[in-house]
Amino acid sequence: MKILKVALICIIAVIAVSVLGIFGYLRFGLPPAHFAGQCESLDLNESAEDMQIDRERGIAYLSLIDRMALARKEPVQGWIGRLDLRAGTRTIEPALIDPPQHFRPHGLSLHIDTNGQRSMVVINHPLERGIEAEHVELFVEEQPGRFRHVRTFTDELITRPNDLVAVGPGQYYIANDSPPNSGELTKLIYVDNDNARAVADDINSGGGINVSQDGNTLYVAETQGEAIRVLRRNPSDGSVETINSIALGTAPDNIDVAADGSLWVGAHSNLFALIMHFIAGTDAPSQILRVELNNATEPTIKEIYMNRGDEISASSIGLTYGKQLLIGSITATKILICEMDGA
Numbered sequence: 001m002k003i004l005k006v007a008l009i010c011i012i013a014v015i016a017v018s019v020l021g022i023f024g025y026l027r028f029g030l031p032p033a034h035f036a037g038q039c040e041s042l043d044l045n046e047s048a049e050d051m052q053i054d055r056e057r058g059i060a061y062l063s064l065i066d067r068m069a070l071a072r073k074e075p076v077q078g079w080i081g082r083l084d085l086r087a088g089t090r091t092i093e094p095a096l097i098d099p100p101q102h103f104r105p106h107g108l109s110l111h112i113d114t115n116g117q118r119s120m121v122v123i124n125h126p127l128e129r130g131i132e133a134e135h136v137e138l139f140v141e142e143q144p145g146r147f148r149h150v151r152t153f154t155d156e157l158i159t160r161p162n163d164l165v166a167v168g169p170g171q172y173y174i175a176n177d178s179p180p181n182s183g184e185l186t187k188l189i190y191v192d193n194d195n196a197r198a199v200a201d202d203i204n205s206g207g208g209i210n211v212s213q214d215g216n217t218l219y220v221a222e223t224q225g226e227a228i229r230v231l232r233r234n235p236s237d238g239s240v241e242t243i244n245s246i247a248l249g250t251a252p253d254n255i256d257v258a259a260d261g262s263l264w265v266g267a268h269s270n271l272f273a274l275i276m277h278f279i280a281g282t283d284a285p286s287q288i289l290r291v292e293l294n295n296a297t298e299p300t301i302k303e304i305y306m307n308r309g310d311e312i313s314a315s316s317i318g319l320t321y322g323k324q325l326l327i328g329s330i331t332a333t334k335i336l337i338c339e340m341d342g343a
Contacts, residue, residue, distance in 0.1 A: 033307045037325070039338035041312075042090050046078065048328035048335050049316045050107050050163065050208075050254050054118070058086040059145055060319075060326060061095055063105040063122065068331050070104060071278065075127055078105045080120075082145050085321050090337070097148045100124060100137055107163030107208075107254070109172060119169045120147050123161045134158045136174070136191070155196040157189050163208045163254060167215055170194070171238065175206025175220055180275070188220065188231075190238040199240045203229065208254035208317075212261065217243075219263055221252035228252060228263065228291065246299050250287060253330075256319035263291040266317040266328070269306070274314060277331070283309025288318035288327060305338070312336050 048062040065078025082095040106123040113119075118141035126132030133154045139147035162177040170193040178184040188200040188209075204225030211218055211233075218240060220229040230244035251271055256264040267287040268274045277284035288305035305318065305327065312335075317328040320340075327336040 033311070034303075035305045035307070035338065036342065037338050037340040039311065039325075039327075039336045041334050042083075042092075042337055043334045044092070045333060047331050047333055048081075049330050051317050051319055051326060051328050051335070052108060052110050053085070053256075053319055053321050053326075054110060054112070055259060055321060056112070057145070058321065059084055060321070061108060061110060061120070062092065062328070062335070063108045064092075065104055066333075068278075070125075073127060076104070078103055080105060080108065080122065080147075084145075085324065095120075095145060095147055096139065097142060097146050100135075100149060100152065102127075103137070105137075106161065107175075109164050109166040111166035111169060111172075113169060117141065117169070118147075119150075119166065121164055121166050121172050123164055123174075124152075125161075129160075134161050136161070136164065136172075138170070140169075151194075153191065153194050153196075155189075155191070157187060157196050157198055160186070162206055163221075165209045165211050165218070167211055167233075167235070167238075168192075173199075173209055173211075173218060173238075175203065175209040177207060177223065178205040180271075181224075183224070188240065190240075192238055197238075199238060200231070200242070207252055208265070210255040210257050210263070212257060219255050219257070221255055221265065223251045223253065223268075226251055228255070228265070246291060246301070248289065248291075248301065250289070252289075253315070254317040254328075256317065258290075258320045261293065263289075263293065264304075264318045264320055264325075265289045265291060266315045268314065273309070277309070277314055284314040285309050286312050286315030286327065286329065288315060288325065304340075 046064040050063040060083040062081040069076045080095040081092040104125040108122040120139040124135040136153045138150045142148045164174045166172040174189040176186040187198040190199045204222040207221035207223035218231040228246040231240040251268040253266045269287045274284045292300040314330040325338040
């Protein structure tokens with residue numbers, strides 16, 4: 001009995017030291033914070049995992065839901081918010097006139113055609129992911145900044161949708177992700193007026209996705225591959241061809257294409273800290289990168305924002321509007337609106 005007691009004490013001591021070590025690492029072992037500018041917090045009731053800006057009008061659209069509750073499979077509902085960045089007050093208003101009855105939004109994308117008509121596509125998760133079908137919801141603008149639901153689309157190829165990008169009023173690409181640390185490659189899906197097909201099958205867990213301003217190049221965040229996949233697309237049939245892979249050394253999430261064509265990437269610099277954030281509620285680092293695409297040289301990568309997670313945890317998106325940088329998160333019930341120095 002004495003031996004068992006001593007062994008039990010030793011096991012408890014090892015567990016305690018391990019836990020203290022983990023929490024000490026998460027608190028003190030992460031990179032120092034830096035950002036050339038000032039940030040203010042806009043508190044929300046939900047997190048804005050994805051956002052997109054209509055730069056012509058100065059309106060940001062936010063995909064809003066309590067994602068921690070959703071991870072616990074609580075029957076929460078989400079919504080799409082509209083934030084006027086030109087207004088004097090920071091007020092988020094509903095962007096959808098008639099949202100679907102069961103709506104759990106994730107990635108969203110805004111498309112503006114040559115006549116200025118705006119449409120929006122949004123990933124809509126079921127409560128029982130992996131069991132129930134995933135959906136994409138299509139909306140069309142009926143009033144300025146207000147969208148009406150047009151239809152719902154689903155297909156067996158849409159397995160684990162994380163993000164999507166619209167390239168036409170009824171055309172869009174969907175990036176499927178894979179389970180953490182699974183090593184599984186995923187399919188990039190192209191949908192043309194409710195006809196879906198896989199155009200690539202070797203994506204290393206698709207996170208974010210976006211398209212160049214001329215519509216000819218796709219950028220896919222390969223979260224587990226720690227890279228941005230660059231693909232040339234054929235606008236006539238939606239087919240794609242890989243032309244480059246930009247190594248980041250960090251796990252990318254959503255991608256914003258800025259007014260100057262550069263890529264702004266929300267990233268997770270420490271996936272272990274991100275996992276502990278979901279398990280124990282500890283802070284997870286937030287990181288925003290700017291990737292400048294140079295025609296004649298290698299892309300230039302600059303870390304714009306780094307925080308250990310005390311200002312905002314688990315950043316998933318960073319997008320720009322003039323000198324402003326907006327930062328959203330997977331879980332934090334707020335966004336940061338930052339003013340960049342010298343931008």
